[in-house]
Amino acid sequence: MGRGAYALARVAVIVRAPAGWLWWSGLPAAAIGVLVPGLTGRTIGVTAGAALFVIAAFGGFAVRRGRYATLAAGASRAGKAVILQDRAVTLRVWRRAHRWWLLLAFLAAVASSFALPAAGGLLMAGSALGLWAKAQWLGRWEREHDALLWVRTESATRGGAVGKDVRGYLMTGAAAGDAAPGGARVRA
Structure with a gap:
């Protein structure tokens, strides 16, 4: 990178990154859990799992939304020396940093099925739905303001998009980057 250049x-995309992985590992964990009778029985396990799904979805959507809104409201224009990180690179960096946590979460969800069948997998899937909804909420903000929100990569790698190291967001025009508002892949 040149002098004064930094990556964004x-x-x-950072918010949406775990959603797919949690969803597609939570559903098989729940399906495996349904096959196990468990200590409490399938009916109680699936009912508890459905409740956990709703709670996790709401929690994933609602947690730290105020901090996102505050950082978005105070966002400043990005300079010309910035390097915009591709969506695929952001996803790959997140996946590499969290792959062992995802594996442990999947194994814990399957193991919890011996107590509450399917509950752990549904909890993971609910968390994914909440994060996806939060990314959609950010996408609505980006469409309303005709701007895309960015964060410095070195700040986001340590604590996520609203970690304590994040001092503020930067904005670019809506045509910058390779992801649609909300972090989705741009359809051709």
């Missing part, structure tokens, strides 16, 4: 990652 899309906020919505």
